Amino acid sequence: MSIGIIGAGALGSNVALLLAKNGISATIANSRGPESLAGLVEELGPSIKAGTVEAAASADIVVVALRWTDLEKALAGLPTWNGRIVIDGTNAVEFLDPDSPDAKDPNNPLAAYGIKAIDLGGKHSSEVFRKFVPGAHIVKAFNHLDVNVLGDPAASGAQRVLFYSGDDAGAKAEVRKLLEQTGYFPVDLGVLDVGGPLASLPFGALAAINFVRI
Template sequence: MSIGIIGSGALGSNLARAFAKKGISAIISTRRGPESLASLIAEVGPSIKAGTVEEAASADIVIVAVRWESIEEALIGLPAWNGRIVVDGTNPVEFLAPDAPEDPTNPLAAYGIKAIDLGDKQSSEILSTYVPGARVVKAFNHLDVNVLPEPEVSGGQRVLFYSGDDAEAKADVSKLINAAGFFAVDLGSLEVGGRLASLPFGSLSATNFIKI
């Protein structure tokens, strides 16, 4: 299956590094254009290609690796999804500017983020509205992105959670997670698993389990 990554920030670039270590081919993209990814491509090697967002979005499995506030801009105007798999790697948080004024009502200010209130919805439910016709799986969102290039540590494999409502789509994402060197754990439906693993308040978010 072909793999596309939309977004080349911390999540997208570290996924590219993780995939490259296992020789997994993928197209990574950014709205700034393929040329802006030259240094990353030179670093990771030939299995990762730079492409347009449209090219990445045409893959069989498309990983959305952008900040929450950029979802609409990243996904608007792309070709019909037609049942292809979209992996939601986002979290509903706002990244604060370094000079942001102190906010005593924000318990996460020390981490440089602020939770976004989605009401009674979970994040993949909202992302799904921007990818009509896609099969959405939540994954790659619950760990510190800086550990993703090192899936095998301490004699074991880092656990990556995933969830979704389509069994076949989840099976394909599980295969990708395992192929990248992680240990995939199914958390069930998006409604259940998406909430459990979503930063910042999911009970399994930022939990770094190692499968020995």
Template sequence: MTSSTIGIIGSGGLGSNVARVLAQKGVSATIANSRGPASLASFIEEVGPSIKAGTVAEAARADIVLVAVRWESLSKLLGGMPAWNGRIVIDGTNPVEFLDPNVPKDPTNPLAEWGIKAIDLGGKHSSAVFREMVPGARVVKALNHLDVNVLPQTVASGGQRVQFFSGDDVEAKAEVRKLLEAAGYFAVDLGMLDAGGPLAQLPFGPLAAINFIKI
């Protein structure tokens, strides 16, 4: 089990379900959102004492920080952060825009049926863009490739649910592997960030949304 402190920035589907997984295993973490700790009171009551609510600044001071917010919120969120100083930042994001369900679907958007639209990053993969937003951090891509609703079920079909991760720093990846394994997943290293990031990136990565189980 990892001995690192853990922060989760974002309490939507990804952040809340990762917190649930950690709580199931008794792993401590601080979760935060833009609305403040008081808005998380009922969630904290649900998941139990190993998860506490904090400010974004408090969550960002952890040894390992999961960024679990929508892509369009990243620049504003990360632009105000203090120096990362070599701490580990898990990029759990994907370059998609969530569409207003009340607006007619764009027939040219192949993802309209799922309520999302791919964001054009000018030929870059999302973790390459993310990496530039967190100077001084050791970035590991993880926890982004599956439907967030399956994350709390780490055991499925008689085996462990697979989580991919990638990054350029060996020690940072080792810490993230420990965290994924402590949560109950079977962790699979996809290599360097420029190799693994595009493989697992939603919506068009070849491993995106593929639900592997290690039997």
């Protein structure tokens, strides 16, 4: 299956690194165009190429690795998804300017981490995410670990755990296969309405916890 990555920031580039280390081909894209990614793809090697957002979005499996505040604009106007697999790697948080009043807000328990939670009106992030990719089979994954360790599934002689969840069994099977190919130990958290909130930052019970399989 072909793989596309939309977003080339910390998450997208580390997902691309993980794939490149395992010789898995992918197209990575950002809002600034393929030319802006020349240095990244040269560093990652021949299995990763830069493309347009439309090209990345046309893959069989598409990893959405965007900041929450960029989702609507970045995904608007893309071709219909028609049952293709979208891996939702997002979290409903806003990254704060360290010099802004929000970064010093004593009422924000996450200010010390440079983020604040985005109010989704009682919904979990994948529930809201659905509207940006109508017709896609969504699998939540790649969102609960520190992006700086994503490229290295081995830890202390053991295998890192990567959680995933989704509503379509076939889509989940394909994502599980991909996670296994990259060296992770995948753990299925069930349907999106259950697994999504459990593994989502900032308040998910399993978010940011680095489990390993010994």
